Amino acid sequence: MKRILRIAFPLLLGCAILWWMYREFDFSRVRDVLFDDMSWGWMLLSLVPGALAMILRGLRWVQTLEPLDEHPRRSTCIHAIFLSYMTSLVVPRLGEVSRCGVLKRYDGVSFSKAIGTVVTERIVDSLLLLLITSLVFLTQIPIFMGFFHRTGTNIGAWLNTFTPTGWFVTLSLLLITLIFVWLLLRRFGVGGTLSKMISDVKDGMFSLRDVRNLPLFTVYTLGIWVCYFLHFYLTFFAFTATSHLGITAGLVAFIACTLAVVVPTPNGMGSFHFAVKTILVLYGVETTMAESFVLIVHAFQTLLIPLLGIYSMLALSHRKPATTPTNPQCTGSDTAVHN
Secondary structure, eight states: OHHHHHHHHHHHHHHHHHHHHHTTOOTHHHHHIIIIIOOHHHHHHHHHHHHHHHHHHHHHHHHHHGGGTOOOOHHHHHHHHHHHHHHHHHSTTTHHHHHHHHHHHHHOOOHHHHHHHHHHHHHHHHHHHHHHHHHHHHHHHHHHHHHHHHHTOOHHHHHHTSOHHHHHHHHHHHHHHHHHHHHHHHHHOHHHHHHHHHHHHHHHHHHGGGOTTHHHHHHHHHHHHHHHHHHHHGGGGGSTTTTTOOHHHHHHHHHHHHHHTTSSSGGGTTHHHHHHHHHHHHTTOOHHHHHHHHHHHHHHHHHHHHHHHHHHHHHHTTSOOOSSOOOTTHHHHOOSTTO
């Protein structure tokens, strides 16, 4: 029953949010936007940095494993990342475990060591996301105030435009997120959670001292998040209603959709739509167009994940499972992703 709930609850939650958002939506509008308004060139181009972000994540993973005397092939790490994203579409958060299993199966990497590096990656990415969010928030306060002043919009009046159902969904998402965090804390033990978190952060950050090429690790990390942003922001240019929005609006919407993924739904289904649509409306995009935008963009970005995952499944199907620990020299000789 627990396994069924782990799969069913995130899916039902995402479907419930989508149903509420689109219960009175005319889906013929999506067809019109898709074939008459959307630039397919920009949309397809936006998928390139999405795939590149996963590749960079795989290359960075190689660096975090090297200090632990584990030397998987670069291609195996990349395939593991592709498969982890596809796995998370079915069961959110399970992808982090599955990618470590791929390394153990095909390159003989210690599962426990691989899990440890995932914790380190999460710490680094969380700290960087916190920094980006703080900078965007602080720099956007004057812009938001200027926006409200120019348009004659009163914040209180804008909040009053939320319907009772809208407030219910917003507060429900917040409550679900808090419950999710509480369950995680309870699982690890409330008493030792804080000290464990501090210890994990300390161990994760200190472990970066052993990375052989810290500047390259930094480049990979920054490159991952730049690619994530471009993966989202380039879609703005695919639609007439959003093409005029600058990088400021793109950053705010990007932060909103990134934080929305915290809600345990497959690939942020529902929470992504609600968060990005709200930001776009704030920047003056018509509501129906904002709803069409998030529906189309999320569909394309989600479709990319199983395509890459299937590619990795086919590539790995020609490999034999590892029987001995990997040779430290194999990393340097692996020059092609498909090897």
